[in-house]
Amino acid sequence: MQYHVNGFRPGDPDIKPAASDLDPEVARGHKLPRQVDVLIAGCGPAGLCLAAQLAGFPDVSTMIVEPKPGPLEKGQADGVNVRSMEMFQTFGFAERVKREAYWVNQTAFWTPDAAKSDHIRRAGIAQDVADDQSEMPHTIISQARIHQLFLDVMRKSPTRLEPHYRHRVVDVEIDTDSDDHPVTVMLERLDADGRAVGASSVRANYVVGCDGARSRVREAIGGRLHGDAAHQAWGVIDILATSDFPDLRRKCLIQSAREGNILIIPREGGYLFRMYVELDKLNPDERVSHRKLTSEHIIAAANRIMRPYTIVVKEVVWWSVYEIGHRLTDKFDDVPEAEITTRTPRVFTAGDACHTHSPKAGQGMNVSMGDTFNLGWKLAHVLSGRSDPGLLHSYSAERQEEARRLIETDHQWARVMSAPPGESELDGSDMPRFQTQFVANLEFTGGLAVHYLPSRLIAGAQHQQLATGQIIGKRFHSAPVLRLADAKSMHLGHVAEADGRWRLYAFAGEGDRGQPGGAIHALCASLQDDPSSPLKRFTPPAGDIDALFDLRAVFQQEFRSLEYEKMPVLLRPAKGRYGLRDFEKVFCVDHKLGADIFDMRGICRDTGCLIVVRPDQYVADILPLTAFSRLAAFFSGVFKPQ
């Protein structure tokens, strides 16, 4: 991580210099502002992920409101897939989560014992994260802890943002004739018991409803959740317990012959675990609350399903009973399909406010954070005046499609899980169907199947063959490199921060050492001097040369045969108020590892290539190092000339 560029500052480097025009009473959530750029409804994963990102922009004013009196302490979601871990890396707390969390390495599958069908037996195990699928593990940690880590990022950001607790959005009105904070948000102030004790309003340029399945923001813009319910009650319970079941520290899918299914999720800290337990079938139109199911019901059902093993519960930390619903809104913003060409969005929904599904695939929190990680930088682009507001249409377009695929997969998974095991599964001649399906779903559940379609933010696949392991429209897949100036072995993808910047990874062709005459040198020259260069056209004049486009070069040689001091000036930029050199732009292969990044990611060794990566880590384009005009044209579609 880089710091001190504008002068030495003692203490925790994660605490950023405070913005100069900060009203600390507003930032701390003690006073309501009259107006803000972005008002976020709801301190769940979607809301906090957005707030943490926007808090980093001193010129964007953000507020986030939450009806609860303070931060969540326990319960709710707990699965963090590898894609979310990669995102956490950009916020600076992936290492922290790695240290505290449970890591899902292997999943065990238990089926009815053919010899004694009211008993279960272990039928197989499967690796959870394929080798080199991500540099990150799949982790399990309380949603409450994730909230705290986002809140820490917010608190240490330039805007020192904290939530306005005990405030609920009750309505939203959009003045479509105005561009000056056209959204009026009606807020209720709540007492400690959640009763309304006052009302006020705030005007905003944009509003994001991360306020859950019963979202008032969604209702206000006329959004509706469509879908169906499975009429099946499930219980979820976090417990400390003793048991003779051997696999309590493995994720387990357990299918019994007649008593239903369990999903066991080991939890952080080495002792806690969670069970999702199949309970009663519900009648059509029956609500799960009618059954008056309790934690005792969940525990009793678990003990029936897990025979011959027993679980003796010592402490129930949290529990809930729910039914599965697969529901989705048509649009994740306030602009109806028919008006897309004439209006731009002002109000968005994210997370459970626009899609709900089974919690058992561990997707809810991940997809919700993915929603707002997609939206955050786009809002910042528009609010800073760099991009036109039409850019914001891409949020609903990209995320609604992903949510649709999620619900489809979740449907399919629910069908597999509820089907009784067949003969060949019971006698062990076939791998259990739920294991086969589980393995087939791994890329999806890891969050790595997200694939955005071509748009003004995702180029066509014309030059895809230059990097066959980096798919245009999917997330940039990191690999190890060596940083030239200090020979540090690291992951290339870890240069990305949640700072709204685009990354340009220039992979050098064979023999190119960055010298004049080579493609890297020529690219740098064009980026620096050509009038059509996006760096010249769109970088804010007062900012550093890498304020919007963070160019990094990767060479094929090992570090001893490259000379840092002879690299193009653009790869050794002078930054900050002192004009200090940034030494961290040039990389080479890490010769101590077997395969290098060129091999691992199918990057053309002959010519190299340029990989354009969005602020949310998705590959926007792959192009030849010489395709400067294509690059310029792409960014003309993203940014307005300054």
Place this chain on the structure above:
Amino acid sequence: MQYHVNGFRPGDPDIKPAASDLDPEVARGHKLPRQVDVLIAGCGPAGLCLAAQLAGFPDVSTMIVEPKPGPLEKGQADGVNVRSMEMFQTFGFAERVKREAYWVNQTAFWTPDAAKSDHIRRAGIAQDVADDQSEMPHTIISQARIHQLFLDVMRKSPTRLEPHYRHRVVDVEIDTDSDDHPVTVMLERLDADGRAVGASSVRANYVVGCDGARSRVREAIGGRLHGDAAHQAWGVIDILATSDFPDLRRKCLIQSAREGNILIIPREGGYLFRMYVELDKLNPDERVSHRKLTSEHIIAAANRIMRPYTIVVKEVVWWSVYEIGHRLTDKFDDVPEAEITTRTPRVFTAGDACHTHSPKAGQGMNVSMGDTFNLGWKLAHVLSGRSDPGLLHSYSAERQEEARRLIETDHQWARVMSAPPGESELDGSDMPRFQTQFVANLEFTGGLAVHYLPSRLIAGAQHQQLATGQIIGKRFHSAPVLRLADAKSMHLGHVAEADGRWRLYAFAGEGDRGQPGGAIHALCASLQDDPSSPLKRFTPPAGDIDALFDLRAVFQQEFRSLEYEKMPVLLRPAKGRYGLRDFEKVFCVDHKLGADIFDMRGICRDTGCLIVVRPDQYVADILPLTAFSRLAAFFSGVFKPQ
């Protein structure tokens, strides 16, 4: 990391449950206690490392006093060798340091240019940490930041310990006839300008002087620093600067023909760097302060030495001028050699209070922390009544010898650095002498040469051949393993925490799966049931079975061919108030890595072995799995029967 064993607790898991009998005013440093178990003088690395360790024991009362009004903000030491990083791992903040710090990967050597002798040229580079020397990097980060991380550990510990700032130890008196807090410590209270404004006294069982080269504690026990000065002034300066020198992000040793030497240390954050610059020769008995040298002198000298390169300083963050002294006290405690058999120590010195040397080898902070990491668990053993006070003699015995070796090496290094380069070095036909010597010193400067001699805490080398890569008396050398219950790939050494516990690593022989009839099973049976078992004799009755001895087994098979549920009960212990199973005691090889821990550390595959590791990570003994009586005898020398 493990938590929740005694019930779910929300929030940051590093915040430990508070001790029940805490006086928060004393813990916060607002009120002086009347008496304490341990009084530490000085909040430098030695004092804070000790305080952080002792703060973890709820039954040990500790206070730490510091004349300064608050925490250090900048300056002083900055090098953290790999051994200290391994120690930081036991305190839980190694990952944090890895993220923030500069990593020393390669060191560059610059010598006079043969063609133009008033210019320098790069003569070579050398890898700083040899492959597999440690799993940790050699890092550079401000001493102030290390202080903060120790202070965080203290604040989050059961005793919530914070320093008493603005208090200086002025004298210490020992009542050798008493065992009840026999040391009276006279304290001065200081105002913001460091003037004494009051006096008080505190009685302690033990006092540790970490109060620097002018230690009052050392003086009070009649200790004297012996040694010599090199009569050479040096300047040290932390700067933000621009320069055409290409190696500002490499550690550099620069030898000029006539202008002297520089050591460049890149610093955390990517921009800051430090220079140690050779200044004037001093006359015998002249103090460096007479020369009235300033930061301008340091910068001017640096620019002379680094010709043809120039450094343009933009911000001087911190600077100091000093002369090298190599000084050592004879004893690190208050018991003269002649009285060792009749008295046990009550007062200790650590760090600069008992040894001073050149800062340039980056040893000061590391050796100082090593001193008190050696002392902390011994104090805890004695104060809890588990060991007799004679154990404390081993502190001076072990650390004084190490300090003596350090000063010898430092002397030799100073001679090499100040010798003018010879002909064959200048013309490039030989590797520069300072490069040869630097490489030869790497194990030493990495902190890995520390080798304690046989004593009641270090066994003889009788069975050394059972693990040729783990040297009795040296630090336990970690290697990767897989944790069986959850298939987590991790470093075995990272199970160690700074908690005063002994680790027993049982490596299984070939074919041993932990079943009855095998050596692991037999060892577990003896440890659990034999009346002479150290676990039975010395583990406090109220504690968990692993409260004092943390037994872990490592098997040679890969995880799929081992059955966790069939392991001996001692490897699946029930713990805490609920009797929850601890699943983290059994490991196997990580089959995805080329070499496994048996190969990497020369562990006998045929018979396996037991490696006994002290609470400070030093190997106390290696013995056959069957040598139960040797094991029992060893611990009879460490502990008193309970």
